[in-house]
Amino acid sequence: MSKIIYTKTDEAPALATRSLLPIVQAFVKSSGINIETKDISLAARILAVFPEFLSDDQKVSDDLAVLGELAKKPEANIIKLPNISASIPQLKDAIKELQTKSFNIPDYPNEANTDAEKDVKSRYDKIKGSAVNPVLREGNSDRRAPKAVKNYAKKNPHSMGEWSKDSKTHVATMSSGDFAHNEKSVTLSEATSVKIIHTDTNGNATTLKDAFSILKGEIIDGTVMSKKALLAFLDQQVDDARAQGILFSLHMKGTMMKVSDPIIFGHAVKIFFKDVFAKHGETIEKIGVNVNSGLGNLLERIQELPDAKRKEIEADIEATYKKGPSVAMVNSDKGITNLHVPSDVIIDASMPAMIRTSGQMWNAKGQLQDTKAVIPDSSYAGIYAATIDFCKENGAFDPTTMGTVPNVGLMAQKAEEYGSHDKTFEIPSNGSVKVIDSNGNTLIEHHVEEGDIWRMCQTKDAPIQDWVKLAVTRARASETPAVFWLDKNRAHDAELIKKVNAYLKDHDTTGLDLRILSPIEATKFTCERLVKGLDTISVSGNVLRDYLTDLFPILEVGTSAKMLSIVPLMNGGGLFETGAGGSAPKHVQQLLEENHLRWDSLGEFLAIAVSLEHFSEVNNNAKAKILGETLDDATEKLLENRKGPSRKCGELDNRGSHFYLALYWAQELANQNEDEALKAEFTPIAKALAENEEKIVNELNSVQGNPTDIGGYYEPNETLINQVMRPSNTFNAILN
Numbered sequence: 001m002s003k004i005i006y007t008k009t010d011e012a013p014a015l016a017t018r019s020l021l022p023i024v025q026a027f028v029k030s031s032g033i034n035i036e037t038k039d040i041s042l043a044a045r046i047l048a049v050f051p052e053f054l055s056d057d058q059k060v061s062d063d064l065a066v067l068g069e070l071a072k073k074p075e076a077n078i079i080k081l082p083n084i085s086a087s088i089p090q091l092k093d094a095i096k097e098l099q100t101k102s103f104n105i106p107d108y109p110n111e112a113n114t115d116a117e118k119d120v121k122s123r124y125d126k127i128k129g130s131a132v133n134p135v136l137r138e139g140n141s142d143r144r145a146p147k148a149v150k151n152y153a154k155k156n157p158h159s160m161g162e163w164s165k166d167s168k169t170h171v172a173t174m175s176s177g178d179f180a181h182n183e184k185s186v187t188l189s190e191a192t193s194v195k196i197i198h199t200d201t202n203g204n205a206t207t208l209k210d211a212f213s214i215l216k217g218e219i220i221d222g223t224v225m226s227k228k229a230l231l232a233f234l235d236q237q238v239d240d241a242r243a244q245g246i247l248f249s250l251h252m253k254g255t256m257m258k259v260s261d262p263i264i265f266g267h268a269v270k271i272f273f274k275d276v277f278a279k280h281g282e283t284i285e286k287i288g289v290n291v292n293s294g295l296g297n298l299l300e301r302i303q304e305l306p307d308a309k310r311k312e313i314e315a316d317i318e319a320t321y322k323k324g325p326s327v328a329m330v331n332s333d334k335g336i337t338n339l340h341v342p343s344d345v346i347i348d349a350s351m352p353a354m355i356r357t358s359g360q361m362w363n364a365k366g367q368l369q370d371t372k373a374v375i376p377d378s379s380y381a382g383i384y385a386a387t388i389d390f391c392k393e394n395g396a397f398d399p400t401t402m403g404t405v406p407n408v409g410l411m412a413q414k415a416e417e418y419g420s421h422d423k424t425f426e427i428p429s430n431g432s433v434k435v436i437d438s439n440g441n442t443l444i445e446h447h448v449e450e451g452d453i454w455r456m457c458q459t460k461d462a463p464i465q466d467w468v469k470l471a472v473t474r475a476r477a478s479e480t481p482a483v484f485w486l487d488k489n490r491a492h493d494a495e496l497i498k499k500v501n502a503y504l505k506d507h508d509t510t511g512l513d514l515r516i517l518s519p520i521e522a523t524k525f526t527c528e529r530l531v532k533g534l535d536t537i538s539v540s541g542n543v544l545r546d547y548l549t550d551l552f553p554i555l556e557v558g559t560s561a562k563m564l565s566i567v568p569l570m571n572g573g574g575l576f577e578t579g580a581g582g583s584a585p586k587h588v589q590q591l592l593e594e595n596h597l598r599w600d601s602l603g604e605f606l607a608i609a610v611s612l613e614h615f616s617e618v619n620n621n622a623k624a625k626i627l628g629e630t631l632d633d634a635t636e637k638l639l640e641n642r643k644g645p646s647r648k649c650g651e652l653d654n655r656g657s658h659f660y661l662a663l664y665w666a667q668e669l670a671n672q673n674e675d676e677a678l679k680a681e682f683t684p685i686a687k688a689l690a691e692n693e694e695k696i697v698n699e700l701n702s703v704q705g706n707p708t709d710i711g712g713y714y715e716p717n718e719t720l721i722n723q724v725m726r727p728s729n730t731f732n733a734i735l736n
């Protein structure tokens with residue numbers, strides 16, 4: 001029998017699941033709809049790959065692999081909540097927590113020398129970073145703000161910091177030597193296989209990656225980030241931030257770009273603290289500091305040193321801060337800077353948050369200050385620069401009047417940069433890197449130097465065809481202009497543009513406004529329309545999909561959590577992602593400190609509704625359709641009545657908002673006349689929920705205000721977490 005899969009993930013969304021899922025299961029049970037969970041949390045993914053270290057009752061199945069297979073089948077119907085894309089510090093924390101819970105898994109080897117260590121490290125490296133989404137995304141992305149969400153934001157605008165023409169905030173990006181400028185791109189006219197070979201200046205060749213197959217029509221790119229150019233750029237930016245008296249802030253995607261970006265992050269830490277590294281380099285090396293894991297790793301490792309040496313290093317770090325520039329802070333109370341942990345500042349969320357806050361970030365004193373946003377590679381930095389320039393010129397966007405920017409994103413089958421990590425290499429020595437096909441022809445070649453970061457990306461043809469079709473379908477369905485964000489002067493985009501022009505001919509595009517603009521031009525065009533209240537679809541590649549589906553939603557509706565996020569799978573199934581945001585670690589902290597969860601499950605509500613609709617179509621189940629439609633109506637009512645979670649302790653939180661969803665959903669089901677059985681079932685439930693509203697809300701809100709314990713962070717205790725997330729006996733009894 002076909003079923004809906006609901007994913008168990010991490011942090012705030014996983015907490016919310018413990019409250020929301022029992023409600024949804026209770027509502028759909030009588031309609032022959034089975035909702036099953038699959039555990040793709042970081043903890044479960046770790047346990048799944050180390051069975052031989054676990055006792056039989058500790059072993060877990062590899063649910064991610066199961067879902068990866070399912071995503072390729074027509075019966076797939078998966079609701080995917082955001083999960084942790086773990087940086088090394090997060091991975092190590094999770095390992096430590098599991099070990100204290102008597103899971104006898106191995107440590108993460110900082111350096112792997114023996115075969116056994118290499119094996120352990122390679123298993124962990126597959127779990128690291130963005131390891132879930134790319135496996136499930138067997139389709140392209142269709143993300144937008146539903147009308148009800150947009151209308152709610154217009155009537156209840158979120159705060160927007162003002163912009164001044166004299167703001168010193170700006171984006172700093174490289175003008176040569178980076179990935180954007182060194183890119184070479186080829187479209188394969190026939191299927192082949194390629195290997196990646198490094199040859200040093202003495203002619204010694206090393207295989208970086210053994211032959212792997214490339215499909216006919218596939219686009220492949222190779223490019224390189226010059227270490228020399230990067231270091232010079234970073235050094236210059238530190239000096240310039242100091243001279244201008246603004247914050248230094250680095251914005252990377254260390255999670256999805258899990259090989260390249262931590263290396264770049266490490267270089268930034270070293271350059272920023274160059275006096276410290278110059279003086280103590282040897283000691284730092286000896287105690288095994290991994291600077292790619294951030295300043296946090298250095299501060300942790302020096303605790304092992306004798307007191308005097310440690311204090312000396314700490315004093316030199318202090319001196320660097322004093323000399324300036326000031327660094328943007330993640331948490332000024334705790335002294336955590338942007339350079340502490342690579343996963344604390346993730347560009348898709350961090351840049352829009354800054355733009356929403358007048359282009360300012362927090363300094364060490366806890367005050368907002370103008371900022372230099374350092375985005376080394378220039379491939380996509382220009383969109384933020386253009387948005388910032390637009391705000392300087394025109395002032396902040398106005399959520400009560402601005403239009404909307406839905407996105408159609410090319411992401412299927414690990415498209416573009418986000419699939420490049422297994423083909424990204426930190427170059428060991430000067431020489432060349434070549435991509436060579438099965439006939440021995442060199443397709444791409446770069447001269448490289450020691451420490452450069454070389455990478456290759458792939459984009460398959462079938463996903464491109466599907467993406468063009470999705471763009472035309474969406475432009476037609478919403479009668480909205482659609483812009484392909486592609487730069488004819490960039491090697492990869494030039495190849496893609498040829499395909500877009502060819503595949504657009506497969507569709508009826510009469511009357512549609514479709515254009516191709518460079519990302520910077522597209523930003524200007526879109527922003528100019530936005531302030532006039534006009535909508536524009538962005539049709540973009542994978543990285544811009546990620547950036548744009550946070551940037552515009554955060555400006556328009558305050559958070560990307562409110563987005564409808566559909567992935568029509570290429571083989572006919574449906575993957576319904578919830579929102580476009582992440583796992584919000586700050587929200588867990590608040591729950592632990594004061595038992596208030598401000599996570600908004602709106603994205604989940606929207607995803608469940610479309611999943612039910614998809615289920616009804618595939619299984620010819622009319623009840624599922626009614627459940628989906630009534631759920632959407634309930635969500636709209638919830639927005640109208642402002643029953644979303646508040647940020648403040650003591651007020652309605654995530655759990656309370658779920659109660660209202662249940663109340664309104666039951667009422668909608670009781671009020672519909674299409675299905676008598678559902679009406680009869682939900683009439684008394686709606687009545688009971690309404691009669692007990694005050695009592696239930698009181699039971700849900702009165703638990704707030706005290707610290708709470710869920711018995712773990714990555715692997716919480718099931719009993720405790722369920723108790724915390726379902727504290728109303730009255731509500732639970734009605735659901736049962």
Ligand SMILES: NC(=O)C1=CN([C@@H]2O[C@H](COP(=O)(O)OP(=O)(O)OC[C@H]3O[C@@H](n4cnc5c(N)ncnc54)[C@H](OP(=O)(O)O)[C@@H]3O)[C@@H](O)[C@H]2O)C=CC1
Binds near residue numbers: 582600601
């Ligand atoms: N699809 C996925 O699986 C994704 C996973 N991630 C992962 O999430 C983690 C955190 O990433 P980060 O970049 O900080 O992004 P987040 O989206 O988690 O956080 C940014 C901020 O957005 C707000 N926010 C996000 N979602 C919600 C929600 N549902 N309800 C209310 N507010 C929300 C919160 O603001 P405030 O605190 O002000 O309330 C939050 O602090 C990382 O591990 C990252 O890899 C990130 C993006 C997508």
Ligand SMILES: O=C(O)CCC(=O)C(=O)O
Binds near residue numbers: 129131348
């Ligand atoms: O997979 C991840 O790490 C995050 C994904 C993401 O940010 C997105 O797809 O919007």
Ligand SMILES: [Mg+2]
Binds near residue numbers: 348547581
């Ligand atoms: Mg994102």
